[in-house]
Amino acid sequence: MVKRITTGPRKNVRNVAVFGLGRFGSALAVELVEIGIEVLGIETDEDRVQRHNGLLTKVVRVDPGVNEALEQLNVKEYDVCVIAIGSDILASILTAAYLTKIGVKEIWAKATSREHGEILEQVGVHHVVYPENDMGRRVAHQVKGSTDFIEVDETYAIIKTTANQHIIGTRLGDSEIRKNYGVTVMAVKRGKGNWVNADSDTIVAEFDEVLVAGPTKQAEQFGLLN
Template identity: 35%
Template sequence: MKREFAVIGLGRFGGSICQELSREGMEVLAIDNDEDKVNEFKNIASHAVIADSTDEASLKELGIKNIDHVIVAIGDNIQASILTTVILTDLGIKKITVKAQNDYHEKILNRIGANTVVHPERDMGKRIAHSIISNNILDYLELSDDHSIVEVKAGKRMVGKSVVELDIRANYGCNVVAIKQGKQINVSPGPTDVLYEGDILIVVGADKDISRFEKHLVIDD
């Protein structure tokens, strides 16, 4: 069975989630109080409706209780975001993901029942900052407040050396969980595996350790 999702708020963030879920073949109910935005997604989402998400009766009428996962992507209206989350929690929605505007907003969302809180602007800022430090840093994903996963291209200091020679875990406190070599992915690489130019490492660790790893091994002079 296809999983069913609802996306409330069809701005840039909510709209991109709606498009991607629909592209993956999921059933998506797109909700916004702006008629133009709803019309924009009528041919993208399974259903696109104009509704006020702070009105419990409207959400019930839409059958929101039957949705597996609701994403609250309301833009600048923090009050509407919080009230919508409260209503969804009261209705017993199993999985609620909410976009937060700031840390204070996140604290409130966590207390009122949001399962996952995301900071798209902050997280994207971190990813861009890391990518502009070096062309070798391809992606950066925050796992928690102080742990992340980073995708890096093998720097000059790494090429031709084995995993055991670099000893990234002992020297930097990070774990290499996979190495991409062309189209192949080597999960849990062994100590004798040698890195070649163009290889991509997936590294996980504490932010402070990843920072040291990037400065000493990833960023080429």
């Protein structure tokens, strides 16, 4: 789950600096480039730097704690900085403290434990993410029967699951699932077709996939119904 601290309306993000190009940082940086965002990759390992040449807008090798190099890279002017350092907790915290000190507008950071995350928040990180924990939770819900699970926050979730008998063959408006189960069907996908927004007149067929939203416990329970 992501720990969020409100920073105002979402800006148009044009460029992002990613510190650490391990599995998490690399996947994040490459995906950002794919969606049209300029990415500066900052890494201590020369092999990783070489592997990302041509994949990112710019990638540089910087030794831990060499803040002069970061000043020359002008990281303060990036819309978002992401600290994707996981193996070296001290480096993660020191990087966060430095970025806070120079006034970076928006800082995200990966945490490997709750304690690590709390320290990151204390030094000024705006958003802390727990990738391993989040993936573990998603897999747990898949094992329980939902094909996918997204926790929006501590109290609300969206699940993707196969339609059950409580909504098959009847108008959603007549199914009373919100009254009986506290959830809402948001979209429906039939076979290899596209996802279609659901409304009160939508009739769900057997084997359809559905996106269901609601309070986390109710969404979980609905996903387990036959």
